[in-house]
Amino acid sequence: MKVIRAETAGFCMGVELALKKLDLLLEERSGKGPIYILGPIIHNPQVLAEYAAKGVITAKSPEDIPAGASVVIRAHGVPKDIEERLRRRDVTIVDATCPKVKKAQVLIARSTAEGRKLLLYGEESHPEVKGLLSYAAAGAHVFDDRAALFGMLAKDEKYCLASQTTQDLVTFEALAGELGELPEVDLVVLNTICDATKLRQDEATSVADEVALMVVVGGFNSGNTRRLVQVVASRMIPCLHVETVEALPLEEISRFDCVGLTAGASTPKKMIDEVEACLKRL
Incomplete structure (x- = not known):
């Protein structure tokens, strides 16, 4: 055959960076207390099982992490309020958010600070999407197909269009092109899909x-x-x-x-x- x-x-660059940070922490903190990850560090059950066997604990919320522990923020990032709750606790934080996801968070925060509502192409239940939405200062809509997108538009709104970093670029660009041809839509398009x-x-x-x-x-x-x-x-x-x-x-x-x-x-x-x-x- x-x-x-x-x-x-x-592995992409973001995943490699996240796992390298976790590996380094395991090496540095050996015998010095528990190591937590806030949600799955990446979406691969076999990799997670390997780290669980090394003693890494997956926490569902900041409150599950005891004082004095070390915690790694996953590659997908976390919502702003979750990160703020984490920073108020007496824990050592290692931020392993993918740089491309960080860039998307910054672009969304900057654009929506001007009063634009976010239109986000992605999976509403995905952890990265939940994190990106938390940076939208003027409200947000999530959509996963064309019908949903065009059904949520309002005439007097200003919008910025962004995407979950792992979405299909061809589909996203086609949707952006259609929106751009509508004279009544005030739109800024953000480039947030990872190369x-x-x-x-x-x-x-x-x-x-x-x-x-x-x-x-x-x-x-x-x-x-x-x-x-x-x-x-x-x-x-x-x-x-x-x-x-x-x-x-x-x-x-x-x-x-x-x-x-x-x-x-x-x-x-x-x-x-x-x-x-x-x-x-x-």
Whole structure:
């Protein structure tokens, strides 16, 4: 079986930075008290299980973290009020928010401070989106499709349009273009989609055009991984989303002679390597 692997499959810069900060803290704080993460540091259950085995505790709120502990703010960031509550506690804080997410927070805060209402393209329940919304000073709407967006517009409002950093750039730009053609809409468009997301999606479509089947590796709770699956599916070829090599339906895959492989930005290299090796053995 021929396997074509996307070059940038796996960890993005933001994920690598976050995990390096956690690893360094584990090294520095060994035997000096508990280490917490405020929510999952990245969306990969296998990685989280590895850190739990090292003694890292996942907290749901600042109040779950005892005085004297060390806490890492996850790569997706947290809402402003959560961060403020955390800073009022006697804990050591390591901020591992992705720099691209930080940039989006700053742009949204700056633009909405001028009185513009935020239109945010993203998943309302996603932790990054919840954090971004907290920086909107003049109110905000979240939407995940065109109908929802155009159904929330008001004539006398000023808007800024932004996106969750892992959303599809092509779709976002198309929506921005449509809004920009409406003379009654006072709009500023913010560039908040991560370049790494666009690169991975472009590579996924490129590989998909060369193969008979695509395999996408990554957490089922990972937004950017799910969007890779959606991007591949748009090329009208079969696509399998698996978290681990054990989940591969080998009998089904063996019917194909050329398979493409990519992975979400929170998927470790070793997990992608395992899937690739398994596919090549078929």
